[in-house]
Amino acid sequence: MDYFIELFCSGLTRGSIYALIALGYTMVYGIIGLINFAHGEIYMIGAFTSFIVATVLSIYGFPLAAIVVVAGVAAAIWSSAYGYTVEKIAYKPLRHAPRLAPLISAIGMSILLQNYVLLAQTSDFLPFPELIPEFAFMEPIAHIIGSSDIVILLTTTVVMLALTFLIKFTRIGKAMRATAQDRTMALLVGINVDRVISATFIIGSALAAIGGLLIASHIGQINFAIGFIAGIKAFTAAVLGGIVYSGSCSGEPDSGPDRKFCHRLYFQ
Amino acid sequence: MITVKEVKRSLLVSLWFVFLTFPLMVIKVNPYERTVSWRWSNMVYVAIGTFVISLLAKAWFVRKERRMARQQDSCHARIPIIQRILQRPGYRYPLAAFLLGAVLAFPHLFSTYQANIMTTALMYIVLGLGLNIVVGVAGLLDLGYVAFYAVGAYSYALLNLHFGLGFWTVLPVGGLLAALFGVLLGFPVLRLRGDYLAIVTLGFGEIIRLILENWNAFSKGPSGISNIPRPGFFGLEMSLDQAMIYMYYLMIGLLLVTIFVVNRLQDSRLGRAWLALREDEIACQAMGIDKTRTKLIAFSLGAFWAGLIGVIFAAKTTFVNPASFTFMESAIILSIVVLGGMGSIVGVILGALILVLLPEYLRALSEYRMLAFGAILVAMMIFKPEGLIANVRRIYCYQGRKSNTALKNDE
Structure with a gap:
């Protein structure tokens, strides 16, 4: 039974991180109907940026709390910037092209980003600094669930609640839902569709970056190729959790929990 | 400006x-x-x-x-210069004869090493032509094409290991096995298109590779199978050099057959059905084309060529292991098709030559090879989605009131 709970907890942790990445897939798919193959790479770039920033800061001797915050923010900023740029370069000119074209350019972008990181950094596995310490109060149950699991679960919960709030109650969220339902109609009622699409990419990429930071510090090492597998797993999660009906974006944040659940099952 | x-x-x-x-x-x-x-x-x-x-x-x-803006006035599509040359019989046949002569003389003019590289390029041309049937002509994006290649290679390696079958026996068997796998993959994905098809085929490719990697009792796992015999020629003993050159001529023969078949296919009833399927599935069904049959034939024919080349690959390198059949390989073959121009045979040949020979001769830049692949895929889609040599589509255009007949552009 203990073993089951242990597995359950670690499955829940991993599943919630993949749910974060999967949200990026679903949001983009819901709005422009494209499987963003480069999303896994955005996640990898988020992890790499946070790795670089965290290591530099720890070399210069900053306190742990500052490192965590700065690395997280930097990862989110740069990932969003990459997501935004990828959309502008690889998908926007192809918005009216045949369906095959953006898909191929997405695959190309994924290969390009992977090899860019490989050439700019290294092909070796790098040790990721431990950003989440072992809390003292966690001692009694540490054999079942680690401190990093707790932190990951809390973070993803908060992020998902924030996303739900954003999509349900803010102006941009409403615009996103409208665009997902009918892009032409959204354009007609005065929504700046280009900006909504950019916003979607930025939000999805920031979520992926947070996922990247969390999972990299959980596993403890990163490499330029982690994006591909994570992307496939997250995509599986997105499909299981319901990319199928994501023609309307409203079902999206709600499917977060069952996506997590699917992943829980998948990992056990 | x-x-x-x-x-x-x-x-x-x-x-x-x-x-x-x-x-x-x-x-x-x-x-x-x-x-x-x-x-x-x-x-x-x-x-x-x-x-x-x-x-x-x-x-x-x-x-x-x-x-x-200029083109909107005239309805004639601009035909690339290479195609204009190829269209004239006066240029076409001497050019073909010259190319054939050059290709046949190649191993005698250059070293065996060069012939070996050329053999690889020829293999990729055939792979590209095979994938071209699926992606370019029938419009089904297949990201797991390398799986069929793996099926061919492993069928030769395993049949030879267990039953001692020779190259010439396995060559058709490997092709047919791959075609069978093509049908196996084709059935579940019949109803899918676009992105979903891409995902399923990607998954299929990974499944085949992972099976080969993990099922040790069957495929000897990651360490692969070595000592695969090279193809024989009526029991003649050959040195390594001779075997390489023999391999080269074998590939030339296979390539000619492939070009012939693919060329004939494009204008056949089946080829037209594929084109129709690519352009509009619903309209195509309304015209009475059997969608299931057409799609399955596209998958199995595409897979057949990959299987043949797989057998040849196993025979050429005398060693196979799962690492040769990664997603990257599929991506390379896909970029050959995309770069060359989807649906065009000359384009695919050119694309394969560029993508295989350039990295060979630019060794210093070889680490940038994959980066360049990615960049090429993106750039081609943005700037020239039709590829280096576009497959000129037949266009019917209305000539105004003077003559109420539709004029057909030559292909």
Whole structure:
């Protein structure tokens, strides 16, 4: 039974991180109907940026709390910037092209980003600094669930609640839902569709970056190729959790929990 | 043509890219020795590079727009110069004869090493032509094409290992097995198209590779199977050099057969059905084309060529292991088709030659090879979605009131 709970907890942790990445897939798919193959790479770039920033800061001797915050923010900023740029370069000119074209350019972008990181950094596995310490109060149950699991679960919960709030109650969220339902109609009622699409990419990429930071510090090492597998797993999660009906974006944040659940099952 | 506004815009773009690439390009940390190196020079390269690229891209779009505007008056599609030459029988046959002569004489003019590289290029041409049937002609994006290649290679390796079957026996068997797998993959994905099809085929490719990697009792796992015999020629003993040259001629023969078959197929009833399927599935069904049959034939024919080349690959390298059949291989074959021009045979040949021979001769740049692949895929889709040599589509156009007949552009 203990073993089951242990597995359950670690499955829940991993599943919630993949749910974060999967949200990026679903949001983009819901709005422009494209499987963003480069999303896994955005996640990898988020992890790499946070790795670089965290290591530099720890070399210069900053306190742990500052490192965590700065690395997280930097990862989110740069990932969003990459997501935004990828959309502008690889998908926007192809918005009216045949369906095959953006898909191929997405695959190309994924290969390009992977090899860019490989050439700019290294092909070796790098040790990721431990950003989440072992809390003292966690001692009694540490054999079942680690401190990093707790932190990951809390973070993803908060992020998902924030996303739900954003999509349900803010102006941009409403615009996103409208665009997902009918892009032409959204354009007609005065929504700046280009900006909504950019916003979607930025939000999805920031979520992926947070996922990247969390999972990299959980596993403890990163490499330029982690994006591909994570992307496939997250995509599986997105499909299981319901990319199928994501023609309307409203079902999206709600499917977060069952996506997590699917992943829980998948990992056990 | 380049205005101040454009320059300003390009400057902004290059500034943005400097910001974007800052952490990855400039900072390099060594977590073991805890040192940081700042590579500021990279920043300058990025700035200059993106500035130039952004200007060039803008210039291209301006030119393209002008051309489009000009083209709207005349309904004749612009035919690329290579195709115009190829269309004239006066040029066509001497050119073909010259090429054939050059190709046949190649191993005697250059070293065996060169012939070996050329053999690889020829293999990729055939793979590209096979994938071209699926992706270019029938419009089914197949990201797991390498799986069929693996099926062919492993069928030769395993049949030879267990039953001692020779190359010539296994060659058709490998092709047929791959075609069978093509049908197996084809059935569940019949109803899918576009992205979903891509995902399923991607998954299929990974499944085959993972099975080969993990089922040790069946495929000997990651260590692979070695000592696969080269193809024989009526029991003749051959040295390594001779075997290489023999392999080369074998590939030439296979390539000629492939080109012949693919060329004939494109104009056949089946080829027309594929084109129709690519353009509009619903209209195609309304015209009475059996969608199931057409799709399955496309998958199995495409897979058949991959299986044949798989057998030849196993015979050429005398060693197979799952690492040769990764997703990257599929991506390379796909980029051959995309770069060359989807649906066009000359284009695929050109694409394969460029993508295989360039990295061979530019060894110094070989680490940039995959980077270039990615960039080529993206750039081709943005700038020239029809490929290097476009497959000219038949266009019917209305000539006005003078003659109420539709005029057909030559292909």
